[in-house]
Amino acid sequence: MKKKRISITDIANALNVTPSTVSRALNGGGKVSEKKRNEILALAKELGYRPNPIAKSLLENRTNTIGLIIPEFTHHFYSRMLAGIESVTSEAGYQLLICTSNENQAQEIKSTQTLLDARVDGILATISKMNDKFEHIQEEMDSGTPLVLVDRFSEEIETPYVISDDFKGAFSAVDYLCEIGCRNILHIKGPDNLSTTFNRFMGYKEALRKHEIELKEELLLESSDTNLLEKIRFCLTNHQVDGAFTYSDYLAFEIYKVASELNIPIPEQLSVIGYADEPISTYINPTLSTVNQQPFEMGAFGANYLLNKINNPEIALEIKNLETRLVIRGSCKGLEG
Incomplete structure (x- = not known):
C-alpha cells in the first residue's frame, strides 16, 4: 500500500494548531513562539515531512x-x-528538463511548448538545423521566459548566446594545412x-x-548531398586533393573510407582535419x-548567462x-599528436 505523503494539515491536526501556523514555522515566518516552532519542526522531521514543490513553485512563481x-x-x-x-545548474539548486529536437523544427516547437507548459524558469537551446522560422522562439521570449542560445545562433533572435569562434577555428585548421604544403x-560544408x-566556410576561404x-568550386561539397561519397571519390581521383577540412569529424571519417578504397595514404598523400574533437578522432x-x-565550457557559460537573466531580467545582453x-x-x- 502506498504511503501517504505528510502534509502541513497533518502536522497542524496533530499539534492542534492552524495550517498557517505550521507553514510560518516551517518557513521561518514570525508570529510563532519559539517553543511551538520547535515542536512543529521536531514533528515534521519525525513524520518525514517534505514540502510540496508544486505548491511552493506556485507561491514563489518559480519552479527551480x-x-x-x-x-x-x-x-x-x-x-x-x-x-x-x-x-x-545543479550547484545553483536547479533541475534540468531535457528535450531533443532531432534536428526537426516541428519537434523543436513541440519541445518549446512542453517546457513553457511546465513553467520552467528559463530555457537553454541549440536551434535545429532545419529552422527557417523563429516565431516559436519569439513567442517564448514574449512570454517572459528567459532564453539563452548555445552552439548555434540566429541574427533574427535578440537574446544572450554562447558559441565557439568557428571562423577562427576553421581558419586555424586550413591555415595549418596550407603551412604544411597543401x-x-x-x-x-555543414547543413x-x-x-x-x-x-x-568563411574561415576556410580566409585561410x-x-x-x-x-x-576552387569543384573542391566544395555539401554534407547533405545524397551522393556525397561519390563526390568525394571523384574529387580525390580527379583534382589532386592533398588536404581536406570538414565540417565535422564524422565527415572526415567519410574521407578516410574513400581514401582507403582508393589506396590514398593518410597523411603521406592526403592530410585531413575535422571539427569538434569527437571520440572517433582518437579511435x-x-x-x-x-x-x-570547448563544449563543457560552452554549456557552463550558457547556464550562467541564463541564471543571470533569470535573477535580473534587465541585465545587458551577454554574448x-x-x-x-x-x-x-x-x-x-609528418606530425603525430
Whole structure:
C-alpha cells in the first residue's frame, strides 16, 4: 500500500494548531513562539515531512527548473555541453528538463511548448538545423521566459548566446594545412541555414586568401548531398586533393573510407582535419587532427548567462565567443599528436 505523503494539515491536526501556523514555522515566518516552532519542526522531521514543490513553485512563481533543447544526445559534443550546463545548474539548486529536437523544427516547437507548459524558469537551446522560422522562439521570449542560445545562433533572435569562434577555428585548421604544403584543399560544408556552417566556410576561404590559393568550386561539397561519397571519390581521383577540412569529424571519417578504397595514404598523400574533437578522432587510424570547441565550457557559460537573466531580467545582453583549439594528430603530414 502506498504511503501517504505528510502534509502541513497533518502536522497542524496533530499539534492542534492552524495550517498557517505550521507553514510560518516551517518557513521561518514570525508570529510563532519559539517553543511551538520547535515542536512543529521536531514533528515534521519525525513524520518525514517534505514540502510540496508544486505548491511552493506556485507561491514563489518559480519552479527551480530549467529547460534544455538540444538536437540529440549521441554526439559527444552535446553530452559534454550538457555536463557543463549541469555543473552550474545543479550547484545553483536547479533541475534540468531535457528535450531533443532531432534536428526537426516541428519537434523543436513541440519541445518549446512542453517546457513553457511546465513553467520552467528559463530555457537553454541549440536551434535545429532545419529552422527557417523563429516565431516559436519569439513567442517564448514574449512570454517572459528567459532564453539563452548555445552552439548555434540566429541574427533574427535578440537574446544572450554562447558559441565557439568557428571562423577562427576553421581558419586555424586550413591555415595549418596550407603551412604544411597543401594546395588543393577539399572542404565538406555543414547543413544549410546554420551559423556554424557559414562561419567555418568563411574561415576556410580566409585561410586560402592569406596563402594566395585560389578558391576552387569543384573542391566544395555539401554534407547533405545524397551522393556525397561519390563526390568525394571523384574529387580525390580527379583534382589532386592533398588536404581536406570538414565540417565535422564524422565527415572526415567519410574521407578516410574513400581514401582507403582508393589506396590514398593518410597523411603521406592526403592530410585531413575535422571539427569538434569527437571520440572517433582518437579511435581511427591514423588519429584525426581536429578543432576542439570547448563544449563543457560552452554549456557552463550558457547556464550562467541564463541564471543571470533569470535573477535580473534587465541585465545587458551577454554574448560569448569561445576560443577554439587546433589539435594536431596523425592525419597531417609528418606530425603525430
